[in-house]
Amino acid sequence: MRAVLLLALQSAWARRLTLGIALVAIALAAALLLAVERVRHDARASFAQSISGVDLVVGARTGGVQLMLYAVFRSGSATNNIRWESYTGIAAHPAVDWAVPLSLGDNLRGFPVVGTTAEYFARLRYADARPLAFAAGRPFAGTVDGVFEAVLGSEVARQLGHRRGDSIVITHGMAALGPEHADKPFSVVGILAPTGTPVDRSVHVSLEAITAVHLDWMGGAPLPGFSIPAEHVRKFDLQPKEVTAVLVGLKNRPDVFRLQRHINSWPDEPLLAVMPGVALDELWQTLALVERTLFALAALVVLVGLAGLTATLLAGLNERRRELAILRALGAGPRDIFLMLTGEGLLIATLGVLLGCLLLAAGIAAGAPLVQAHFGIVLSLRPPAGNEWALLASILATSLCASLVPGWRAWRMALADGLTPRN
Amino acid sequence: MVALENLVFRWPRQPAPCIDIPRFDAAGGERVFLCGPSGSGKSTLLNLIGGVAVPERGRVELLGRDIVPLSGRARDAFRADHIGFVFQQFNLLPWLPALDNALLPCTFSARRRQRADSAGGPRAEAERLLARLDLAPALWRKPAAALSVGQQQRVAAARALIGRPEILIADEPTAALDAERQRAFIDLLLTESAASGATLLFVSHDARLTARFDRVVALAAINRAAAEGTV
Numbered sequence: 001m002r003a004v005l006l007l008a009l010q011s012a013w014a015r016r017l018t019l020g021i022a023l024v025a026i027a028l029a030a031a032l033l034l035a036v037e038r039v040r041h042d043a044r045a046s047f048a049q050s051i052s053g054v055d056l057v058v059g060a061r062t063g064g065v066q067l068m069l070y071a072v073f074r075s076g077s078a079t080n081n082i083r084w085e086s087y088t089g090i091a092a093h094p095a096v097d098w099a100v101p102l103s104l105g106d107n108l109r110g111f112p113v114v115g116t117t118a119e120y121f122a123r124l125r126y127a128d129a130r131p132l133a134f135a136a137g138r139p140f141a142g143t144v145d146g147v148f149e150a151v152l153g154s155e156v157a158r159q160l161g162h163r164r165g166d167s168i169v170i171t172h173g174m175a176a177l178g179p180e181h182a183d184k185p186f187s188v189v190g191i192l193a194p195t196g197t198p199v200d201r202s203v204h205v206s207l208e209a210i211t212a213v214h215l216d217w218m219g220g221a222p223l224p225g226f227s228i229p230a231e232h233v234r235k236f237d238l239q240p241k242e243v244t245a246v247l248v249g250l251k252n253r254p255d256v257f258r259l260q261r262h263i264n265s266w267p268d269e270p271l272l273a274v275m276p277g278v279a280l281d282e283l284w285q286t287l288a289l290v291e292r293t294l295f296a297l298a299a300l301v302v303l304v305g306l307a308g309l310t311a312t313l314l315a316g317l318n319e320r321r322r323e324l325a326i327l328r329a330l331g332a333g334p335r336d337i338f339l340m341l342t343g344e345g346l347l348i349a350t351l352g353v354l355l356g357c358l359l360l361a362a363g364i365a366a367g368a369p370l371v372q373a374h375f376g377i378v379l380s381l382r383p384p385a386g387n388e389w390a391l392l393a394s395i396l397a398t399s400l401c402a403s404l405v406p407g408w409r410a411w412r413m414a415l416a417d418g419l420t421p422r423n
Numbered sequence: 424m425v426a427l428e429n430l431v432f433r434w435p436r437q438p439a440p441c442i443d444i445p446r447f448d449a450a451g452g453e454r455v456f457l458c459g460p461s462g463s464g465k466s467t468l469l470n471l472i473g474g475v476a477v478p479e480r481g482r483v484e485l486l487g488r489d490i491v492p493l494s495g496r497a498r499d500a501f502r503a504d505h506i507g508f509v510f511q512q513f514n515l516l517p518w519l520p521a522l523d524n525a526l527l528p529c530t531f532s533a534r535r536r537q538r539a540d541s542a543g544g545p546r547a548e549a550e551r552l553l554a555r556l557d558l559a560p561a562l563w564r565k566p567a568a569a570l571s572v573g574q575q576q577r578v579a580a581a582r583a584l585i586g587r588p589e590i591l592i593a594d595e596p597t598a599a600l601d602a603e604r605q606r607a608f609i610d611l612l613l614t615e616s617a618a619s620g621a622t623l624l625f626v627s628h629d630a631r632l633t634a635r636f637d638r639v640v641a642l643a644a645i646n647r648a649a650a651e652g653t654v
Contacts (some may be wrong), residue, residue, distance in 0.1 A: 420466040
């Protein structure tokens, strides 16, 4: 038996080109299937981890998913802002413990700039209620003297190579190449520790700073012939008139539905309050069809790869009739021949799946920073887990079925041919 | 050494048997030329003696033991231990070096490995046989596919002889060789089987090759099925 398996290996090595092609096809297919599953899983994990301890997200009336996307994931942009009075009204509501306003709309070389209050750093939680931590420095002061201070997320600092004390110039709008607020540079006072959430890609400044850089702007462009130097902004009232969204924490969570209804029927302007968990579910439901389609396609590609393997083995079988007859003469039984062919198929499939895992790991290692920068999804470089093991097992189970076909053919051939093959 | 008795074999869904041999014997060390045209049931007979095909009834007695009632696995093991085969051509695993091809029986059969061990180890034995069969040492490490047909047949003979099996079966081993090489190859085979004391069953349709055999048996004479022309 061991002799037969050893010969099977040597025989497979002699046909390494054709088998290698089948192997690569399986590896690519397995990598694709695993990638679909990994992206699906990590996207959910990234989104679910991004926000914790926030009971309601409030913004201008729009879709719940869209509000979540721009307020929490900093992807896409708001169609409308809400009035400052609405924010103060919500913050003053007796059920509200805290309310952190967010003002979006500028960027630093593609990274979103978030105007907020220093409370942001104390209140925002991610993953399982972990608070934000500073890798270096401190929160922005938010005082009149410290208006132009910025706190960078870890990815921003890493990718742009900024340290504490650096001076940065933010850009108006969401396009990286828009007009710059060059006359009012910020100084980096703090850098946050990595969180694996959109916070890593954000530049945090005070709300007053957002107002200040736009003092001499109107309608998205600097007012011609009119500019207010940075040292003079303190003479102006920097309290913002609008914010983009508000993150709300409640004293008692059971109040959430009551407050949500209250905000949704806000008398002064149309507002929308969503519970992050509910909005995420809505998002997943929207994406479920896409996910399933992608998954089905990837599964189909795996089947095609395995069908290719079966075809390769079957095609090779006729040429190997002599080889099988020789093995028979040497004492190999039909069962040995069956095991040899089935084992060969299974070996190729297993190696293919292993190579697929390596390909996936290489792909993630190479592509993860890009994916995080563009989509805010943190792809994790890790061994297969959970569902992925089930997928790998089902690929191998299917490849066993696919390998039984040439095994069975060879078994029949060995019985029919005996010692004298008919070609 | 080889005794067939009332041996009947029929292909599935065929009305008449293709093998019907009342009696055939070959003594130990005897060198028998089995002569018959293609289609006279030669391959089937070799499959029966090799234990690859199972007869409808009758006995296939090898070394005094009836192999018909044995399990398939036991017959495979028996074949590996006691029978060496040389076929028409394409005898070797083409991707395996000549020397390793000659060594194959020792990896399949512990008995033949042991017998080769007593002759100085399988590798030494294979090298000795290849040298005796006049294959240049430069060719030993080459894959079998790189050898000429004549060279391949000599490697096949070495493979059949290694571990001194009691029975040697040669099935048209000279069909792919020219006349001069045919004679030389048969001489080699006869000499080597005599040296190892094996019983040689040499099957061929070519009656010109019979000269140096102990006995010539026409398949038609022992196989009633062939005689009646029902093959």
